[in-house]
Amino acid sequence: MVASRQPAVGQGSQARYERPADLDTVLRRLAEGGWTPLAGGTDFYPARVGRPVRESLLDLSALGALHGIRESDDAGAAGWRIGALSTWSGLARAPLDPALAALQQAAREVGGIQIQNQGTIGGNLCNASPAADGVPPLLALDAQVELASVRGVRRLPLDGFVLGNRRTAIAADELLTAVIVPRRSPRAVSRFVKLGHRRYLVISIAMVAVAADFDQAERVSHCAVAVGACSAAAVRLPAVEHAVLGAPRADLPGILDRLDDASAFAPLAPIDDVRGTAAYRRDAAIELIRRVFAELADERAGAAR
Template sequence: MTVQASEAPLSRYVRPASTEEALDLLATGNWRILAGGTDFFPAQGNRPIRDDILDINGLEELVDLHHRDDHLFIGARATWSQILRAELPPAFDALKLAAREVGSVQIQNRGTIAGNLCNASPAADGVPPLLALDAEVELASLAGRRILPLDAFLLGSRQTARQPGELLTGLRIPTTSTTGVSHFLKLGARSYLIISIAMVAVRVAVGQDGRIEEVAVAVGACSAVAQRLRRLETALIGRRVGDDALAAVADWPFDELTPIDDVRATAGYRRKAAAELVRRALRQAHEQMVRDPSLEGRVAA
């Protein structure tokens, strides 16, 4: 039977004013969530919108960043520009550097960090710095709230653990992961408005003896989902930042990465680029520590 255009069901557009209202609606059907729209609309292209749209831009309670008991909460509507303006410790420098590189200022003003994660692109710039901060996502539905580590939320290219009826309400950064200094580097074919070929975030904290006590190394765009290099991190613990740490990285095989060949770069190039970015990011972290008066000369130049 041919369905006449006039018989086709109309799509609905709603903009709830509270999270409760949004969750009630999400429980009733197959809604597409709209935040800043900077991934949503380009993916839609010129096709008419046939889906029901749930616009979360009326949920004022999800705009802010604020400290809760044992973590920093970043609401799902927080934009890249908000991150750039927020007063945050040096452990967040990598996230701020990534924020500055997302598209352009206009994109940073509209685009949300939560949208970047839910879109689940292998080249999402927010993922490596957030993995380095041990970020967790908070998902809410009528059934309640659940917290997932970011690496359990991101299941693959364009795949997340979000279930129908769930809204990502925000990110949680454990206070215990906000120590040390951090850095982010992104390699693309040009400086601005570019999809990453490879990107790296590192976070390093030293103990009283000046040796690495905590380290996170996360690489993006070199596997279906950005990932922490846990074996490399283990090899770096106990080393001195600077030459000692760089020596451990010098011959590291980076075989945890599974880069793809595509129009932007070959797999071999991506692996070499990621290795070089890790070295450079660790060097930058070292330089930051040398300048940091709170480390009272614990880190030698």
């Protein structure tokens, strides 16, 4: 979703366009105020169809440092470092650890091929849609975001960055430069699944990401469950996560049946809209969790056969 040409601006508009070649220039412009960073524009431009662009735009496409995916041993940010301008198709093809499978599954579900080729992970997070496909897997994987400004660099956990529907903790002079996903153990796994009215090019009714780890006895040593499109921002389900700790992997499919729904799924706050009722979204999310748990249990059973 990287803009490659100067957008048309309205006659008499004070809008400006700049395509800086380095991050320092971008940060200085943001410190001046009045500039809007533009990555791929797959949300930005459709929202302005039929009318001129009046914002002053900083086209980020020339910032090579914000592209690419690599392993990092940087202090406080060890793990996979994903540049904010990394595209979904790039993520889907990257040789990531199997533990990050949920993120790559989500990458293949974002829009269609054209959107995946243009859309960036940084734009998806900054847009902060309740139905953003990238948020649940990154939330389950304990991801952090890196924010840069002329004042310095800071990192926030993802749940401290996405605050609600179209709301984030980014300051006006900051730019999201990277997403950091911590290293997982060799036994760690993750999965992502979404429900929509069709297979592709669809806004989610509900989506679920699960990241889990197992000890040598195949008991759950860590579990993170994140649900998207069922509240103003994707949320984790601590009661569900706690309930599966120590459970044999084979017992995962039946664990939800032993929970009190009212408390276990209290963080969910779905709404009624054209895609589904609140009750349907909630039931769908629970069923998706159940299916992921069953898949994880079945994988181990299949390996043992």
